[in-house]
Amino acid sequence: MSDAITLPAPHVRLGSSSGQPVTRRDGHLKVTGAATYAADNHPAGMLYAVIAVSTIARGRVTSLDVEAAKAHPGVVEVITPANRPPLSLDPDEKVGLFGFRIDALQNDRVRYARQPIALVVAETLEAATEGARLLSPTYEVEPARVTFEDGEAYDPPAVGVGAPPNFAKGDIAAGHAAATHRVDTTYETPAQYHNAMEPHAMVAEWNGDHLTIDTPNQAIVMSRALFAGYFGIPPENVLLRSPFLGGGFGSKAIMNGPYILAILAARMMQRPVKMVLPRDQMFGPVGHRGATQQHLRLGMDAEGHLTALEHNAVATTSTFDDFIEPAANASHNLYASPAISTRHGGVRVDIGTPGPMRAPGEASGSAALECAIDEAALACGIDPLEFRLRNYSETDPASGKPFSAKALRECYAEGAKAFGWAGRPLSPRQMKDVQGRLVGWGMGSAMFPCPMFPATARATLRSDGTALVETAGADMGQGAWTALAQIAADGLGLDVERIEFRSGTSDLPDGGVAGGSGHTASAGTALHNAGTDAIARLAEIATADRKSPLFGAGNAGVEARDGRLYHRGDETRSESYADILARSGNASVEGNGTGARDPKDAEERAMFSHGAVFAEVKVDPDLGQVMVTRLVGAFAAGRIINPKLARSQLYGGMIWGVSFALHEEAVHDRRSGRIMNADLAGYHIPVHADIPDMQALLIHEDDPYVNVLGVKGVGEIGVTGTVGAIANAIWHATGVRVRRFPITLDKLILDPGMPA
Ligand code: MOS
Numbered sequence: 001m002s003d004a005i006t007l008p009a010p011h012v013r014l015g016s017s018s019g020q021p022v023t024r025r026d027g028h029l030k031v032t033g034a035a036t037y038a039a040d041n042h043p044a045g046m047l048y049a050v051i052a053v054s055t056i057a058r059g060r061v062t063s064l065d066v067e068a069a070k071a072h073p074g075v076v077e078v079i080t081p082a083n084r085p086p087l088s089l090d091p092d093e094k095v096g097l098f099g100f101r102i103d104a105l106q107n108d109r110v111r112y113a114r115q116p117i118a119l120v121v122a123e124t125l126e127a128a129t130e131g132a133r134l135l136s137p138t139y140e141v142e143p144a145r146v147t148f149e150d151g152e153a154y155d156p157p158a159v160g161v162g163a164p165p166n167f168a169k170g171d172i173a174a175g176h177a178a179a180t181h182r183v184d185t186t187y188e189t190p191a192q193y194h195n196a197m198e199p200h201a202m203v204a205e206w207n208g209d210h211l212t213i214d215t216p217n218q219a220i221v222m223s224r225a226l227f228a229g230y231f232g233i234p235p236e237n238v239l240l241r242s243p244f245l246g247g248g249f250g251s252k253a254i255m256n257g258p259y260i261l262a263i264l265a266a267r268m269m270q271r272p273v274k275m276v277l278p279r280d281q282m283f284g285p286v287g288h289r290g291a292t293q294q295h296l297r298l299g300m301d302a303e304g305h306l307t308a309l310e311h312n313a314v315a316t317t318s319t320f321d322d323f324i325e326p327a328a329n330a331s332h333n334l335y336a337s338p339a340i341s342t343r344h345g346g347v348r349v350d351i352g353t354p355g356p357m358r359a360p361g362e363a364s365g366s367a368a369l370e371c372a373i374d375e376a377a378l379a380c381g382i383d384p385l386e387f388r389l390r391n392y393s394e395t396d397p398a399s400g401k402p403f404s405a406k407a408l409r410e411c412y413a414e415g416a417k418a419f420g421w422a423g424r425p426l427s428p429r430q431m432k433d434v435q436g437r438l439v440g441w442g443m444g445s446a447m448f449p450c451p452m453f454p455a456t457a458r459a460t461l462r463s464d465g466t467a468l469v470e471t472a473g474a475d476m477g478q479g480a481w482t483a484l485a486q487i488a489a490d491g492l493g494l495d496v497e498r499i500e501f502r503s504g505t506s507d508l509p510d511g512g513v514a515g516g517s518g519h520t521a522s523a524g525t526a527l528h529n530a531g532t533d534a535i536a537r538l539a540e541i542a543t544a545d546r547k548s549p550l551f552g553a554g555n556a557g558v559e560a561r562d563g564r565l566y567h568r569g570d571e572t573r574s575e576s577y578a579d580i581l582a583r584s585g586n587a588s589v590e591g592n593g594t595g596a597r598d599p600k601d602a603e604e605r606a607m608f609s610h611g612a613v614f615a616e617v618k619v620d621p622d623l624g625q626v627m628v629t630r631l632v633g634a635f636a637a638g639r640i641i642n643p644k645l646a647r648s649q650l651y652g653g654m655i656w657g658v659s660f661a662l663h664e665e666a667v668h669d670r671r672s673g674r675i676m677n678a679d680l681a682g683y684h685i686p687v688h689a690d691i692p693d694m695q696a697l698l699i700h701e702d703d704p705y706v707n708v709l710g711v712k713g714v715g716e717i718g719v720t721g722t723v724g725a726i727a728n729a730i731w732h733a734t735g736v737r738v739r740r741f742p743i744t745l746d747k748l749i750l751d752p753g754m755p756a
Helices: 027-031 066-071 125-134 172-178 220-231 257-269 327-331 362-380 384-390 408-419 480-492 519-543 577-584 599-604 643-662 722-734 745-749
Strands: 047-053 059-063 075-079 116-122 138-141 152-154 167-169 181-189 201-207 210-214 238-241 273-276 292-300 306-317 340-348 438-449 456-462 467-470 499-503 558-561 564-567 574-576 588-594 608-619 626-636 693-698
Touching: 047 125, 047 257, 066 075, 066 125, 075 125, 075 257, 116 125, 116 257, 172 292, 172 306, 181 362, 201 257, 210 220, 220 238, 220 257, 257 273, 292 327, 292 362, 306 327, 306 362, 327 340, 327 362, 362 384, 362 438, 362 643, 362 722, 384 408, 384 438, 408 438, 408 608, 408 626, 408 693, 438 626, 438 722, 456 480, 456 519, 456 577, 467 480, 467 519, 480 499, 480 519, 519 558, 519 564, 519 577, 519 588, 564 577, 574 577, 608 722, 626 643, 626 722, 643 693, 643 722
Parallel strands: 047 273, 210 238, 306 340, 467 499, 626 693
Antiparallel strands: 047 116, 059 138, 075 116, 152 340, 167 340, 181 292, 201 210, 201 273, 292 306, 438 608, 456 467, 456 588, 558 564, 564 574, 608 626
């Protein structure tokens, strides 16, 4: 059985191959409401599950009024630690590639506010919601610890997804001693929550020991195995469908307790169960970006060359798991310095476990680093762009390896030109607009690594001249439905309109993880290789067939384009795929491909996307209100498959940068440990009025090493560089250096350096 989702041909005919700005193939489905998201599924006989969450941050649940909840009309079951059936995996075990401990009602402990403490299952959403309210929990309360000061400091064994916590190159003490200019500065970033527009959702249906789940997921085949593991069934017994995601940002790549509870309820009740997290429950059991305190010490010689770059980061994590934001690692690969030292510390607090969130590490780390670099340029009396050029690294500063490609110099030049950076005064508070607002210009460097995840794909050329291409990829809005189809079309020598692209379900070849900005590179390479494999098989058939004009040409001697194979030496000799297949008696020919990188290149080269972001802000001198009025980014990310979608990704990242710099912050009540702004009214993100005219320039870059396509990634790099650019522009406008994000007006007007 396959319930794979197939997208129709694009509605607007455009160029068919990589490099063309093909319009989103799923756009029409989305704007007309025809795209089916997880929660849009309503299997017959479905029940609704609502999670009751803890209102305390630390302690024990001492009672739940299960009777009252069960007595409510429509409520069919209440699941608590007392009656929760066993799982095949311990929720407190770390399992899988991105192993996370989860909360699945394993006991009565409360480890953070909004932790699941019970699940109510009912015939209607209203009944389930009311049942959850009637549980009226009582607690044994222990004091909550939610701040750096209150939490328990420890040395993390690893940061991010398994990276070493500390790094040193050169003699950092000697570097500091040799400096003629010094910067010693500390930046703080708050806890941030993913807040995808589509909340986490699960529709689960059991059929014997087979499970079908509709749930938004960034790592479909990997997650299928994890889900199967918790329920003790083989992965093949799980069909996970995730054709569309309303955003993921990392939170939908990892396992969480609510999902497991919804599936468990469906098994207990032997009926389908739907669970959709309300917005406030997005602030607890499904991950976030941990808070950081980052101490940077930079030393420079008289000419403004770095002699020492020291970056020490402390990040919060939960009391029961070890994800630490790898913020200091942002200082490894960007600026040349004879001595680099980075360290990470952890602080355990009574907050849900953080996890990967859009540019994990790089976002927070580059915010602090780019501000510190701005401070360093000022200390040396050098323009911030010139300072970055003086410290440009021709090889990877951390490893000494050559870069696979690095067009950052071009990004600086093109970005500065488009912005009009030349002539920027060095000192702050030099520019005003006609309304008397203070005007400032700032910049930041952007950088992001180019990971690839194991991926596979299948391509089937059909006798009607079309092709079916398949990979279990995930499109969380980034455009995989379109860009991957473009890559597949090129691999097969077909117009994209002739490509039927199946994706988004776990019964297809494993398309890897849509994360780390590596999905296009990983699944794309697999699709490309599957296509060329299918063409090679077709060429074998044609060149061995005496009746074909290609007879005897040999595999290497044909070229695939426009649905035909051409003799390389003689263009007049060609034949259509359909004709080759028809005469051979084959209905189709199939190819398979994987998306791995050449291990030699991976070993020998440092691989990153780069960029430069320039920002203009205007600040009201009396009210401290900040408007970002211009934002220009220039990015070099290898081969661009679809410039329209790539720009859209970069805009999204830069908007996230505005959000990080000026808006986002989870505010914890220090006494209760609860997040007080767990909704989109109080947890601020930018709206249209906050976003200026933006430019994202795509800088040409040929990367012969990163993968056969030369594709890097554009998903996350936009947020890096942008935060620093805006913060630096605010300093340039006001003379006030705010070192605690987000930069809100109170921090500006209360600063003694901000005279009206
Ligand atoms: Mo992401 S944090 O790579 O989805």
